[in-house]
Amino acid sequence: MSFEFLPDKPIYQQLIDRITGELIRGVIRPGEKLPSVREYAVEAGVNANTMQRVYKELEGMGITETKRGQGTFVTENPERLQTLREERKAQLIADFLRDIEALGFTREEITDYMTGRGRND
Amino acid sequence: MSFEFLPDKPIYQQLIDRITGELIRGVIRPGEKLPSVREYAVEAGVNANTMQRVYKELEGMGITETKRGQGTFVTENPERLQTLREERKAQLIADFLRDIEALGFTREEITDYMTGRGRND
Amino acid sequence: MSFEFLPDKPIYQQLIDRITGELIRGVIRPGEKLPSVREYAVEAGVNANTMQRVYKELEGMGITETKRGQGTFVTENPERLQTLREERKAQLIADFLRDIEALGFTREEITDYMTGRGRND
Amino acid sequence: MSFEFLPDKPIYQQLIDRITGELIRGVIRPGEKLPSVREYAVEAGVNANTMQRVYKELEGMGITETKRGQGTFVTENPERLQTLREERKAQLIADFLRDIEALGFTREEITDYMTGRGRND
DNA sequence: GTGGTCTAGACCACG
DNA sequence: GTGGTCTAGACCACT
Numbered sequence: 001m002s003f004e005f006l007p008d009k010p011i012y013q014q015l016i017d018r019i020t021g022e023l024i025r026g027v028i029r030p031g032e033k034l035p036s037v038r039e040y041a042v043e044a045g046v047n048a049n050t051m052q053r054v055y056k057e058l059e060g061m062g063i064t065e066t067k068r069g070q071g072t073f074v075t076e077n078p079e080r081l082q083t084l085r086e087e088r089k090a091q092l093i094a095d096f097l098r099d100i101e102a103l104g105f106t107r108e109e110i111t112d113y114m115t116g117r118g119r120n121d
Numbered sequence: 122m123s124f125e126f127l128p129d130k131p132i133y134q135q136l137i138d139r140i141t142g143e144l145i146r147g148v149i150r151p152g153e154k155l156p157s158v159r160e161y162a163v164e165a166g167v168n169a170n171t172m173q174r175v176y177k178e179l180e181g182m183g184i185t186e187t188k189r190g191q192g193t194f195v196t197e198n199p200e201r202l203q204t205l206r207e208e209r210k211a212q213l214i215a216d217f218l219r220d221i222e223a224l225g226f227t228r229e230e231i232t233d234y235m236t237g238r239g240r241n242d
Numbered sequence: 243m244s245f246e247f248l249p250d251k252p253i254y255q256q257l258i259d260r261i262t263g264e265l266i267r268g269v270i271r272p273g274e275k276l277p278s279v280r281e282y283a284v285e286a287g288v289n290a291n292t293m294q295r296v297y298k299e300l301e302g303m304g305i306t307e308t309k310r311g312q313g314t315f316v317t318e319n320p321e322r323l324q325t326l327r328e329e330r331k332a333q334l335i336a337d338f339l340r341d342i343e344a345l346g347f348t349r350e351e352i353t354d355y356m357t358g359r360g361r362n363d
Numbered sequence: 364m365s366f367e368f369l370p371d372k373p374i375y376q377q378l379i380d381r382i383t384g385e386l387i388r389g390v391i392r393p394g395e396k397l398p399s400v401r402e403y404a405v406e407a408g409v410n411a412n413t414m415q416r417v418y419k420e421l422e423g424m425g426i427t428e429t430k431r432g433q434g435t436f437v438t439e440n441p442e443r444l445q446t447l448r449e450e451r452k453a454q455l456i457a458d459f460l461r462d463i464e465a466l467g468f469t470r471e472e473i474t475d476y477m478t479g480r481g482r483n484d
Numbered sequence: 485g486t487g488g489t490c491t492a493g494a495c496c497a498c499g
Numbered sequence: 500g501t502g503g504t505c506t507a508g509a510c511c512a513c514t
Binding site for chain 3: 499
Binding site: 131132133167168170171174 | 512513514
């Protein structure tokens with residue numbers, strides 16, 4: 001097994017996105033133990049160092065906690081996960097709107113297009 | 122004078138976005154002569170090599186044409202500009218939707234949020 | 243029952259510090275019998291291997307003695323406890339002063355701050 | 364040339380401490396360009412990856428900014444450096460006092476010792 | 485030239 | 500077994 005990665009974004013970033021995405025969707029739950037660095041590295045088809053970096057970054061984000069010699073666990077604190085979700089959403093949208101305007105589109109034109117109105121007119 | 126650039130996106134990309142955005146908004150018009158690479162580089166506060174790359178990519182995109190000894194001009198072809206506009210829009214949205222899913226959100230949740238419905242319910 | 247441990251220091255070290263601290267404060271007295279490795283491990287909420295290591299290091303430091311079949315006892319020798327106390331103090335301070343200098347502070351600035359002078363001037 | 368490193372602390376941490384120390388002492392000034400990752404790595408006698416990590420961590424701390432293709436610079440913002448200094452000092456002392464108490468010493472006993480009174484009595 | 489990412493493989497301390 | 504650090508060497512995008 002080995003994941004598919006986009007060529008234009010760092011692998012470690014895509015892995016972070018993937019894991020936080022699973023957290024947001026509830027695939028991974030608070031308190032749950034994540035696979036070991038080495039296990040996950042093999043599963044994802046990346047080097048252990050790359051996975052190590054992912055785990056460290058997640059810990060820096062307050063998403064995981066590591067218990068020495070035992071492994072890495074999703075933080076029990078559900079608030080953090082909730083704010084994570086909202087932060088992500090707000091950031092995603094802010095970036096998108098910024099791009100829209102930089103390229104000369106209006107917000108309405110884009111949202112109309114996305115909600116399907118653009119295709120039916 | 123020197124433009125403001127976001128730290129997370131290549132400067133040359135931001136310049137391309139800027140120029141195509143001005144094209145889409147009509148700030149720059151078909152047939153119009155663009156500043157020389159050196160002039161524009163100074164104005165933007167970037168290295169001449171960076172500006173050179175911008176012009177080269179714009180030409181590769183079929184947006185500009187170089188007339189030797191005269192300078193760089195926006196293509197006269199209005200169809201190209203129209204397709205450019207649509208290509209950009211489609212690309213922008215496709216990327217956005219990809220990110221949404223990668224991070225565990227649903228398309229509806231995001232569009233609701235963007236169109237304001239998410240805040241009023 | 244299970245002790246609280248700081249995340250950045252080895253658990254076995256924190257346990258050694260705790261026990262020597264109790265010795266210094268007189269909570270534990272020379273000649274006193276310590277709990278068995280297993281008992282103490284359960285009480286502290288740590289792995290028995292970890293506790294084993296703590297006892298081993300304490301014995302290596304000359305703080306405890308093991309009487310086969312009877313258990314582990316704090317050394318009767320009061321001089322050893324006295325030197326232990328001084329060694330600890332000197333080590334603690336030496337490390338602290340080293341850190342101070344490594345980070346660009348002067349010894350005076352820090353001691354002034356600690357003794358309260360830094361806040362009242 | 365190659366720096367001396369203590370064996371019990373990660374090299375990258377010691378390098379971070381060193382650089383922030385130079386910042387605190389004013390050896391390095393706001394806006395100044397730091398040596399390139401590779402240069403500094405050679406000078407310190409460490410691998411370029413290790414130095415890379417140091418620079419990234421510094422950036423994460425808000426101490427440096429990197430201008431793509433140009434290098435890494437100390438942030439111009441002097442407030443950040445000031446708070447850095449105070450944070451460092453407070454952290455250093457808090458850790459020290461914690462250790463003191465964990466080991467059964469009183470704060471007075473230690474500060475007396477450090478300010479020289481302990482040696483003259 | 486610059487910072488940044490990735491791999492491969494080794495070694496360590498901790499529990 | 501776990502996470503963490505370090506080296507060596509390669510490759511990439513950006514300026």
